[in-house]
Amino acid sequence: MTRMIAAAALLATTALGGLTAGAARAEDEIRIGVIYPLTGAAASTGVELKAAAELAAAIVNKEIPAPAGLVAGVGMPHLKGAKIKLIFGDHQGNPQVGSTEAERLITSEKVSALAGAYFSNVTATASQVAERYGVPFLNGESSSATLTQRKFKWFFRTTPHDDLFVTNFFTFLEDMEKKTGDNLRGIGLFNENTLWGNETTKLQTKLAEERKFTIAEKIVYPAKTTQMTSEVQRLKAANPAVIMQSSYLGDAILSMKTYKELGFLPKMLLANDAGFNDSEFLKTMGKDGEDIISREVWALDQADRNPLIRQVNDLMRERSGVNFNGNSARAFTAIAVLADAIDRAGSTQPDAIRKALQETDIPAAGLIMPWKGVKFDANGQNELGQGIIVQVQNGQYVTVWPFDVATKPVVYPMPAWDGR
Structure with a gap:
């Protein structure tokens, strides 16, 4: 009997060890779905938003040096240096395509969170899918006020609204x-x-x-x-x-x-x-x-008040050939805020990420935006944004x-x- 118990204990320990290793392997790569208009009438806007999101990911992954003071979960220290991988979806400016892309990213690409989608009407449909699946959705650019009046549990927005x-x-x-x-x-x-x-x-x-x-x-x-x-x-x-x-x-x-x-x-x-x-x-x-x-919500001439604005803009210009504008600066900020939350969560589980987003309290000095900071109210709206x-x-x-x-x-x- 003693030998049987010992064997069972060894088997359980091995199984748990296997689960832990599996979880660690899974979190070597943190998959984030990002939905933008990459084709269609707003494709040029989508390309800039994509470039800004990719810059944020490169900073988080330490592919390029992070400017001092930027809050972005740089290096993912609470996830053992895991890398974030952005999986892009193209909504083409179509709300129905946006919801289809959100579902694909969640069910097929197995993303831990979603970001996007610039067009308010697309953000509305895509975030409904995220809400149904219980996946955090962080919106950086859509300003329709009703988006944070829907009493959604999984929706958060960094930008001020209309x-x-x-x-x-x-x-x-x-x-x-x-x-x-x-x-x-x-x-x-x-x-x-x-x-x-x-x-x-x-x-x-x-x-x-x-x-x-x-x-x-x-x-x-x-x-x-x-x-x-x-x-x-x-x-x-x-x-x-x-x-x-x-x-x-x-x-x-x-x-x-x-x-x-x-x-x-x-x-x-x-x-x-x-x-x-x-x-x-x-x-x-x-x-x-x-x-x-x-x-x-952003202007390069505010760099004298916040050195991060010029430092991160220089990185954007080096990589993409253009300065930030208000749209792309918000896209960058959304990925930075989401990465920070995932790192603080120490997990890719939706509930843990949601809790970390609820607890977000980033000071003005940690952002490239001329805001007072990022802190979400009960509806998921950043209450410290300014215009x-x-x-x-x-x-x-x-x-x-x-x-x-x-x-x-x-x-x-x-x-x-x-x-x-």
């Missing part, structure tokens, strides 16, 4: 009225019709009423449209002092070309980030893209608001087309 961004625009306009003495109360709303644009329109309409602004014209146009002549004619006829516009890259370029064709510009064009902040926008538009004002407003001046996006962190004064009003 409630903050839209509020900032109205505060900025009030500040500009005080500075210039002009009446900027007449506004035109010009937004695309996916989840992001529709929700932005609702927020703008609500705040315009609350802040005593008049909506001279409200247009919601079909996303991926191929012509905007009739819409711009309506805006020109209404002649608002300010246009607030939400467009992805193709639409942003098309609208600017149409504005020029019809000889129309408002005193200020306030862009809701996205296409207007894509690197391809200024490459395509050149001087015709000058003086556009956009909400933003800035930038303007295109001499081919660069420079910070113009809040005025106390501005590096350049606002060029106002926008010069007419014949004065450029």
Whole structure:
């Protein structure tokens, strides 16, 4: 009997040892699924987001030296130096494809967590899949406010959302009225019709009423449209002092070309980030893209306040040939925050990663973003995110608001087309 017990104990010990070794082998590689638009109309944006995510992974894996102070789970010390591997999915700008890619990454690629997906409507569907499977989903770039109002257990978002961004625009306009003495109360709303644009329109309409602004014209146009002549004619006829516009890259370029064709510009064009902040926008538009004002979450000119901004941007430029923009900087930050959480979890198990995300408390000094830090509220929303407003001046996006962190004064009003 004694020999039988000893044999059983030895067998159990061997089995446990095998399980431990198996777990260790599995965690030599930490698989993270990342979903972006890598083909289709927003492919150029997706390529930049992918490059930013890959830079974050390279820093985590110590393939390149990590800038001092960056919080990113560098070296994965709590997982014995395990490497993260990003497995990419291409949603093509299609919410259904996004959900299919999320399921593939979870069931076939066996990822421990998901990140993405830039388009708010795709993030909505892909994160529903993650919620169903009980897999953490960290969103870095989508700003639709309702994404963190769904009471999801597995969804987290680092970027601020449109409630903050839209509020900032109205505060900025009030500040500009005080500075210039002009009446900027007449506004035109010009937004695309996916989840992001529709929700932005609702927020703008609500705040315009609350802040005593008049909506001279409200247009919601079909996303991926191929012509905007009739819409711009309506805006020109209404002649608002300010246009607030939400467009992805193709639409942003098309609208600017149409504005020029019809000889129309408002005193200020306030862009809701996205296409207007894509690197391809200024490459395509050149001087015709000058003086556009956009909400933003990142700007290179904030590097004097935070040295990490320039240090990590230099790495991005060396690897990809372009500077960060607000989209790619947020993509980098999402992977860094997720890697930090996985390292602190000391595990690739979903529950452990979720708990670590809930406990995240990264200070401003550990980020490349001009935020107060990263700390998630009960709904998974980072409660320490902030926004800035930038303007295109001499081919660069420079910070113009809040005025106390501005590096350049606002060029106002926008010069007419014949004065450029």
